[in-house]
Amino acid sequence: MCVGISARVVSINEDTAVIDVSGAKRKISAALIEDLEPGDYVMVHAGIAIAKITESDASETDHIMEAL
Amino acid sequence: MDKIVTLAHGAGGKQTSELINRIFKAHFSNPDLTADDAAVLPVEAGNIAFTTDGFIVSPYEFPGGNIGKLSICGTVNDLSCMGAKPLYLSCAFVIEEGFPMEKLEQIAVSMEKTAKEAGVRIVAGDTKVAGKGQVDNIFITTTGIGHIMEGVNTSGKLAQPGDAVIVTGDIGRHGCTILLSRDEFGIDAEITSDCAPLWGITEKMFETTKEIHVIRDATRGGVGTVLYEIAEQSNVGIRLDTEKIPVAGEVSGVCGMLGLEPLYLACEGRLVVFVPKEIAPAVIEALHGSPYSKNAAIIGEVISDMPGKVVMKTAIGSQTLLPQPGGELLPRIC
Amino acid sequence: MENRKVSPKEIIESYNGRHLRIMEVCGTHTHEIFRLGIRKIVPESIELISGPGCPVCVTPVGYIDEAVMLSLDIGAVICTFGDLIRVPGTEMSLAVARSKGAVIKTVYSPIDAVEYAQENPDKKVVFLAVGFETTAPAACLAIKKAKEAGLTNFTILGANKTMPNAYLALKDSADAFLYPGHVNAIAGTAVCEQLVKEGVSGVVTGFTASELLTALAVVIQLTKKGKPFLVNCYPRVVKPEGNVPAQKLMNEVMEPCDAEWRGLGIIKGSGLKLRTAYSDFDARLRFNLPVITGKSNPECCCGNVLQGKCRPSDCKLFGTGCTPQHPVGACMVSNEGSCSAYYQYGGNFNG
Numbered sequence: 001m002c003v004g005i006s007a008r009v010v011s012i013n014e015d016t017a018v019i020d021v022s023g024a025k026r027k028i029s030a031a032l033i034e035d036l037e038p039g040d041y042v043m044v045h046a047g048i049a050i051a052k053i054t055e056s057d058a059s060e061t062d063h064i065m066e067a068l
Numbered sequence: 069m070d071k072i073v074t075l076a077h078g079a080g081g082k083q084t085s086e087l088i089n090r091i092f093k094a095h096f097s098n099p100d101l102t103a104d105d106a107a108v109l110p111v112e113a114g115n116i117a118f119t120t121d122g123f124i125v126s127p128y129e130f131p132g133g134n135i136g137k138l139s140i141c142g143t144v145n146d147l148s149c150m151g152a153k154p155l156y157l158s159c160a161f162v163i164e165e166g167f168p169m170e171k172l173e174q175i176a177v178s179m180e181k182t183a184k185e186a187g188v189r190i191v192a193g194d195t196k197v198a199g200k201g202q203v204d205n206i207f208i209t210t211t212g213i214g215h216i217m218e219g220v221n222t223s224g225k226l227a228q229p230g231d232a233v234i235v236t237g238d239i240g241r242h243g244c245t246i247l248l249s250r251d252e253f254g255i256d257a258e259i260t261s262d263c264a265p266l267w268g269i270t271e272k273m274f275e276t277t278k279e280i281h282v283i284r285d286a287t288r289g290g291v292g293t294v295l296y297e298i299a300e301q302s303n304v305g306i307r308l309d310t311e312k313i314p315v316a317g318e319v320s321g322v323c324g325m326l327g328l329e330p331l332y333l334a335c336e337g338r339l340v341v342f343v344p345k346e347i348a349p350a351v352i353e354a355l356h357g358s359p360y361s362k363n364a365a366i367i368g369e370v371i372s373d374m375p376g377k378v379v380m381k382t383a384i385g386s387q388t389l390l391p392q393p394g395g396e397l398l399p400r401i402c
Numbered sequence: 403m404e405n406r407k408v409s410p411k412e413i414i415e416s417y418n419g420r421h422l423r424i425m426e427v428c429g430t431h432t433h434e435i436f437r438l439g440i441r442k443i444v445p446e447s448i449e450l451i452s453g454p455g456c457p458v459c460v461t462p463v464g465y466i467d468e469a470v471m472l473s474l475d476i477g478a479v480i481c482t483f484g485d486l487i488r489v490p491g492t493e494m495s496l497a498v499a500r501s502k503g504a505v506i507k508t509v510y511s512p513i514d515a516v517e518y519a520q521e522n523p524d525k526k527v528v529f530l531a532v533g534f535e536t537t538a539p540a541a542c543l544a545i546k547k548a549k550e551a552g553l554t555n556f557t558i559l560g561a562n563k564t565m566p567n568a569y570l571a572l573k574d575s576a577d578a579f580l581y582p583g584h585v586n587a588i589a590g591t592a593v594c595e596q597l598v599k600e601g602v603s604g605v606v607t608g609f610t611a612s613e614l615l616t617a618l619a620v621v622i623q624l625t626k627k628g629k630p631f632l633v634n635c636y637p638r639v640v641k642p643e644g645n646v647p648a649q650k651l652m653n654e655v656m657e658p659c660d661a662e663w664r665g666l667g668i669i670k671g672s673g674l675k676l677r678t679a680y681s682d683f684d685a686r687l688r689f690n691l692p693v694i695t696g697k698s699n700p701e702c703c704c705g706n707v708l709q710g711k712c713r714p715s716d717c718k719l720f721g722t723g724c725t726p727q728h729p730v731g732a733c734m735v736s737n738e739g740s741c742s743a744y745y746q747y748g749g750n751f752n753g
Contacts, residue, residue, distance in 0.1 A: 003327045003430060004536070004584050004609065024257040024321030029513060029543055032648045043587065043639050044325075046483075046533070046540040047511020051587040051645060055638045057610045064616055064635055065407060068623055253510045326510065327737060377748070383611045384411060386439025391746030394726055 004045040006053055009038050019044060073167040078197025091173050092193055095180040100156065100191040107191035109156060112215050117152035119143055120211040126400040128205050129171070130249045132241075132260030135208055136175035138336060138402060140182040141265045143212040145285040148270040149339070151222050152214030157183065158192035160209045165200045175206070186265035188212070219278045226281040227302035231370040232348035234341040236269060236361040237262060238314040239291050243333030244322050246401055255325060257318040264337030264360045273341065276354045282342035285335075288401055292331035293393045294340045295378045308368035308380045308390065332393060334401045345369060410612075410619035415443055417622050423449045424621055425575055425710055427565065428582030429456035429738020430609060436747035438611050444618070451576055451710040454568060456738035457533045458485050459708060459731075460663040461561050463696025465532075466491030468559055468686070472528050473504035476689050479522070481515035482530040484508045485737045490729060492696045512544035512558075519548065519556035528685045531558040536584040538562040538674055539648040542655040545676070545683045557685035562674040563661050566593040569602060571669055575710050578621045579604035583613075583636040588652075590644025591634055598630045608636035655680050664698075664732065665705025704731035707740050714741040721745060 007019035009030075017030035019042065029048040030036050042049040069090055076083045093101065100107050121142045128135040139159060147154045159179070163172065183190055241262040248255055266285065273280060282302070286294045291313075299306050315323075315330045323330050337360060343351055348366050355364035378390040426432060432452045435441060444450060454460045470491050472478045480496065487496045487506060500506045509515050512529050519527035531541040541558055548556040565585050579602070581594055586606045594604055603625070607617035617635045624631040634640055652674070661673025676684045685691070698704070702724070703717035714720050719730050726742055729735035734742050 003324070005324045021321035021324055022317035024255055024318045024325060026253075026255045026325065028511075029540075031543055032539060032645055032651065034647065043584065045584060046537050047513050048540045048543060050536065050539070050584060050648065051639045051641075053638050057608065057612045057638065060608075060636075060638045061410065061612045061616045063637070064620065064633070065410065068620060252508070254514065382437070382439040384438055384440065384443070384615065386442045388437055388439040388442070389746070389748040 004043050004050070006041055007044050009036060009040045009042060011038055012036055017049065069169060071169055073163050073165065073169060073172060073197055075165050075197050075199065078163070078195060084195065087195060091169070091176050092195070095176045096190040096193070098189045098191070100189050107156065109191065114218065115216045117147050117150040117214045117216055118212070119146040120209065121146065122207065122209045123402060124204070124207050124400050125246065125402050126204060127249050130245050130261055132245060133263040134175055134178055135206060136179040137182045138263050139208040139210045140179050140186065140188070141263050141336060142287065142402065143210040144186045144188055144265045144267055145339070147212050147214035148267045149222065149283045149285055150214070150216060151220030151270070151274060151283070152216045153271070154186055154188040154212055154214045154267050156191045157188050157210050157212045159190055160194040162196045162198055162203050162207045164203045164205050165197055167206055172206070182265055186267050217274060220274060220280070222280055222283050224282055224284065224298050224301035227298050227304050227342045227370050228281060229304060229370050229372040230345055231281055231342040232345040232366045233295070233306060233308070233368040233370065234343065234348060234351060234364060235291055235314065235367050236266070236339045236341065236355055236364045237337070238316045238319070238363045239286070239335055239338060240315060240319045240323070240330035240333030242336040243290065243401060244319045246334070248322070253326060255322055257322055259316065259318045259322070262335055262337035266337060266339055266360060269355055269358045269361045270339070272354045272358060273351055276350050277343065277347045279347060280341060280343050284340050286338045286340055287336060288334050289393050290330070290332045290334055291338065291340055292329065292378070292390060295390070296393055298340070298342065299378055300376045303375045305371040305374035305376070306368055306378045307371050308378065310380050310382065312365055313367045314363045314365050331390065336402060342370065410615040411443065413619040413622055414615065415445065417445050417448060419447065419626065421447050421449065422622070422625060423451055423576040424578050424580060424618065425451040425453045425572065426580040426607070427453040427455040427568070428580070428585070429459070429736065431455060431580060431582065431607065431614070432740050432743045433738065434609060434614060436743050438614065440614060440618070452707070452740040452743070453572055453575065453710050454663060454666060454708040455582060456733065456736050456740070457537065457563065458489060458736035459704060459733045459739045460563065460665070461532050461732065462662045462664050463490070463492055463698045464694040465559070465561050465696070466495065467493070467694045467696045468691055469496055469530055470494060470499045470504070471691065471694070472559065472685060472689060473499050473506060474502060476526065478526040478528045478689070479505045479507060479518070480528055480530060481507045481509045481512070481518060483532070485735065486530055486532065488729060488735045489732045512541050513547065516544045516547045516551070516553070516556055519553055520551060523555055525555060527556050529556070529558045530561070532561045534562070534582070534585050535564055535588045536582070538652055538656065539588060542651045545655055545680055546651070548683060549680065557683050557688045559685040560675055562656065563663070563672055564658070564674060567669045567672040568663065568666070569597055570600070571666055572709065573600065573602045577603065577625060580607040580617050580621070581605065583608045583640055586636070586640045586644065588645045588648045591632065591640065591642045594632045598632045601630050603630045604632055606634040606636045606640050608639065663708070665708035699730045702731040704733045704741070707733050714744040717741070
């Protein structure tokens with residue numbers, strides 16, 4: 001039950017946000033993320049957003065392999 | 069007519085007759101449903117298929133259906149899996165004292181609508197009323213008879229290496245719908261149960277070919293459970309291509325959030341079909357013509373190694389075992 | 403002519419160097435590595451070891467006994483993550499307690515437990531707070547919410563832990579670590595950078611197929627260079643400073659303490675307990691729980707499995723007396739446990 005999942009932010013209301021994972025929506029806590037905007041992607045774990053996601057895993061891999 | 073079902077309605081007297089006439093006979097009307105102790109039906113030459121199923125789904129109403137619709141589909145689909153045209157059904161109700169009459173009527177209406185669509189007649193029934201708390205809302209048991217088509221022989225023991233594995237639509241919808249209807253996890257998604265009567269698409273498949281080795285409806289335990297059952301019964305291995313398995317985005321999203329595997333979520337309107345791989349594309353085309361199977365897909369093949377096991381081709385092109393089914397994820401799913 | 407870049411997968415498959423031990427310390431990594439078939443493509447000279455990455459698994463048996471006591475003797479409603487429910491305690495699991503009348507609710511988030519407590523003021527609600535740095539902030543948020551709402555019926559049974567001292571305890575168990583990306587997402591990478599100075603190598607690892615393969619490829623390439631290293635292979639989620647608001651929150655609500663890890667014994671400073679200002683939310687204090695030392699089955703090898711000292715399949719009970727349906731130890735029943743991963747995926751290749 002502790003899995004982390006990447007989700008798109010649909011709306012924000014104070015320190016909660018509604019996120020969407022392929023059409024499934026849930027209210028979560030956004031209290032720990034600053035400057036969140038609808039359309040941002042976040043990593044969600046146990047009902048809270050723990051980090052903003054800044055790029056796809058494909059481009060991330062490219063950057064890392066290049067730097068190697 | 070009373071607004072709620074009472075113990076008197078189950079006592080066998082005047083109120084019982086009233087209930088039967090106003091709710092059941094009014095909607096299930098057909099010449100074979102008489103006031104006699106049993107229906108009298110002609111027997112055709114050949115073999116009949118005979119099956120029964122109990123339904124205790126909670127909640128009894130959910131997006132895409134209700135316990136009534138489910139009770140017809142479940143039995144119709146079990147018959148269809150044997151290649152048997154569903155003919156007659158009986159239904160036995162156990163209703164909790166205080167159950168709303170309006171809801172009971174809606175359930176009866178659903179049942180008749182579904183039965184009509186499946187071409188099946190409800191010819192016998194029984195009604196009992198139990199005291200408050202002795203049953204949860206309403207339980208239904210349906211029993212069905214069908215006539216097996218000539219030249220057709222399906223069984224869980226007949227899967228062979230070289231068979232393609234087909235699933236007739238996207239998976240895990242019913243389980244997901246029930247999970248969300250119980251409102252335990254606060255997730256919102258537009259998912260409806262896939263509950264549907266499948267004789268129509270089964271007939272279409274048999275029109276394409278009689279050489280179908282296995283048909284099984286995926287219910288509790290989902291497609292994954294069916295695959296393991298067949299792998300064991302036929303003593304074969306099954307290799308799945310995970311990318312080809314149809315899963316609705318929302319179902320995928322819910323599973324991702326909760327750490328669930330869609331292959332193990334219940335379906336109530338999906339068949340798993342094993343046919344020789346050469347004929348599979350024609351079967352898929354036939355299935356695509358029907359609304360209940362428009363997402364039908366070939367998801368894997370039967371192999372001779374690793375008998376009894378189901379393996380999957382993974383996202384990195386490697387292979388892994390599909391974990392075997394564990395305990396039921398959701399109680400009272402159907 | 404453009405040089406075709408070698409892919410992470412090719413780097414892994416073509417490795418033919420010395421024996422390399424790579425330890426992952428995250429239950430999700432354990433399971434994903436199996437589920438993606440990564441173990442099948444890794445050459446024999448690379449040993450993938452599963453460490454104590456499952457927070458449920460490293461929680462001592464006595465914790466379940468405390469939860470059972472709270473539910474049966476004190477009549478508290480237990481709110482918990484799903485995979486704690488079937489973990490065996492000394493006498494019984496929470497699932498068995500439930501069959502004896504205990505009220506056990508599965509929650510997706512500790513915040514759901516606070517909401518339940520708000521809606522049911524007549525019930526004593528206890529949230530089972532297990533988890534590493536990824537999950538502890540959620541428990542802290544829940545407590546803050548409870549405090550703000552003035553709730554007097556909500557407490558937590560704490561068992562949160564932190565990873566850094568565990569890495570130190572394990573540093574001789576592997577040549578390099580795959581660090582649990584979401585722990586770093588909260589805590590940042592400073593701890594891992596410090597570990598490099600102590601000669602411990604590792605890469606911060608994500609969870610997708612591509613991220614896992616990249617992490618392994620980076621370990622392979624950098625191990626060849628012979629110097630301790632740290633690379634953040636999950637930069638799209640993990641920033642060097644981590645999640646500062648989360649760190650502040652954890653620091654406000656909880657403080658380090660010594661903690662017992664099943665199999666590893668007591669690791670100093672590796673636990674988190676509520677600070678005095680929040681002690682009203684501590685179930686142990688609220689309900690005066692006695693100190694409970696649980697007893698596990700002497701044949702259970704969870705302790706050694708968690709240190710990577712033996713494989714799940716080396717345990718005598720594996721697959722016979724201990725299966726996911728009838729577990730003896732936590733490692734077999736938790737969704738993140740090594741034994742459950744090995745059992746479910748039929749795995750015994752590459753360690």
